[in-house]
Amino acid sequence: MPAEIRPGMRVVPSMFKQGLFSDVQIGREQVTFAAATFHSRTITFPRTFAAAPTIVIPVINSGASEADRWIARVFSVTATNFGLSLAESTNASRAWTAARAVDWIAILL
DSSP, X not given: OOSSOOTTOOOOHHHHHTTSOSEEEEEEEEEEXXXXXXXXXXXXXSSOOSSOOEEEOOOOOOOSSGGGGEEEEEEOXXXXXXXXXXXXXXXXXXXXXXXXXEEEEEEEO
């Protein structure tokens, strides 16, 4: 059993049985909005964690579209929710005219 979780480490189901993670939740937020250079929202976890988890936002993979130049950031993480901000990397006002999926993973180590 690994003594700690390290960057780049592959996560496999047996790690949960070994007690390396206390709780893991995943979700997908559908996002759409009018022209802007910044957008934020609060995402509530399906279940409350025992403490504030670590949040991972994978790369937004929407194909060739208006979402290609956006950067996702996480802020104000609590046991019940977190803030998600989306910022346009070229500072041009753009819209997400069709809903785009932003996936998230919350891990309590």
